[in-house]
Amino acid sequence: MSTAISSAAANTIVVEEFGDKFERPKTKEFIAAMRRWGLDPKEKSMFFMTEVEENVEKSSRNIGTLRMLTPRSLNLFDVLNSEKLVFTQAAVNYLNEIYGYDHEDEDEDEENEEGEEEDEEGSVEDEVSEVAE
Numbered sequence: 494m495s496t497a498i499s500s501a502a503a504n505t506i507v508v509e510e511f512g513d514k515f516e517r518p519k520t521k522e523f524i525a526a527m528r529r530w531g532l533d534p535k536e537k538s539m540f541f542m543t544e545v546e547e548n549v550e551k552s553s554r555n556i557g558t559l560r561m562l563t564p565r566s567l568n569l570f571d572v573l574n575s576e577k578l579v580f581t582q583a584a585v586n587y588l589n590e591i592y593g594y595d596h597e598d599e600d601e602d603e604e605n606e607e608g609e610e611e612d613e614e615g616s617v618e619d620e621v622s623e624v625a626e
Contacts, residue, residue, distance in 0.1 A: 494567070494569060494572070494592060495588075495592035495593075497569055497572045497573055498572060498578070498588065498592070501572065501573075501575070501578050504575075504576060504577050504578060505577070505578040505579075505580065506530060506531070506532075506577070506578075506579055506580070507579075507580050507581070507582060507585055508530055508579055508580070508581060509581070509582070510581050510582065510583065511526065511549070511581070512542070512544065512545070512546035512548075512549050513546065514526075515546065515548035515549050515552050516548065517548060518547075518548045518551030518552045519552055520552055520553070520555045520556065522552060523549070523552040523553050523556065524556065527556075527559075530579065532577055532579065534556055534558065534559070535558060536558060536576040536577055537558045537559075537560075537574060537575045537576045537577070538558060538559050538560070538575055538576065538577040538578075538579060539559075539560045539562060539571050539572060539574075539575035539577070539578050539579065540553070540559065540560070540561045540562065540579045540580075541562050541563075541567060541578065541579070541580050541581070541584045541588075542561070542562075542563060542580075542581045542583070542584055543563065543564060543581065543583040543584055543587055544563065544583075545561055545563055549561070560575065564587055564591075
């Protein structure tokens with residue numbers, strides 16, 4: 494899944510949380526929002542949100558080229574079949590948590606490796622001094 498999403502990065506946009514922006518279900522308003530984000534409603538789009546508000550779901554369900562997915566419904570076919578991927582920031586955070594690469598762990602690993610190398614160097618010096626005696 495992470496490879497498919499990474500390969501589609503050029504066709505991916507991250508939008509602000511918009512679930513609370515739809516006071517009532519209106520497909521016309523959803524299409525207008527898509528156009529503001531630079532999306533063509535005629536292109537296959539996959540929206541990935543951590544939670545889909547009822548008005549957003551109802552506003553988008555009449556758009557045949559659009560798939561609205563949550564973590565529970567995320568699937569490889571819809572990712573690969575879409576021309577555009579649209580994520581909310583919360584969805585990006587979720588994907589990073591599940592599939593992402595944690596740079597903080599890498600930094601800790603590098604520090605531990607450096608510390609181990611210093612310890613190993615110290616042990617070699619200790620061994621040399623023991624042999625010399």
